[in-house]
């Protein structure tokens with residue numbers, strides 16, 4: 001059961017995700033985001049995560065000094081959510097000794113080749129909706145893409161489905177795409193950056209039901 005709850009900013013939200021059974025917790029390090037955490041805010045949240053739950057640090061085109069500071073908090077994986085090339089993904093994996101999940105935005109069939117390209121460098125792919133042109137955030141926009149675009153497709157590495165998922169839609173998304181891992185942020189919030197424990201529990205329960213668990 002692989003469910004990532006992204007954009008956690010409070011102890012209550014971290015506890016809600018863990019008690020609902022999340023496998024991955026995402027912490028956003030991107031100053032323009034309503035979910036952004038500074039290093040000092042993130043440290044106690046990351047330290048409170050029990051063993052066995054993956055601590056994922058989301059960054060956008062961050063440099064190596066920034067990544068090193070974040071890695072020192074004790075994370076398990078980077079989620080690169082900017083315009084990082086496959087070569088940069090490979091460089092980050094080698095420089096920081098951590099697995100990398102690369103987010104790839106999908107809006108139409110022309111975006112699919114990037115998944116195969118990044119699949120040769122990343123440990124995991126995040127198959128996400130493409131952000132709106134000129135939008136402030138490269139992810140976490142609560143937008144879905146047409147899941148039929150990826151139905152039945154496979155890549156060289158494991159992949160996680162993201163983009164506008166909600167407790168109400170995640171079951172259909174899993175059935176249509178065959179996703180074995182899902183990721184959500186906006187769909188379990190009551191306001192941007194404010195997680196709703198009841199929606200986190202409902203999301204994980206709906207995903208489990210779709211997987212027959």
Ligand SMILES: O=C(O)c1ccccc1NCC(=O)[C@H](O)[C@H](O)COP(=O)(O)O
Nearest residue numbers: 006033139140141142163164184185186
């Ligand atoms: O959450 C943000 O604010 C954010 C900022 C910059 C890059 C990525 C960001 N979020 C990514 C995610 O939270 C998820 O991995 C994914 O995009 C799904 O988000 P949502 O559509 O809100 O469920």
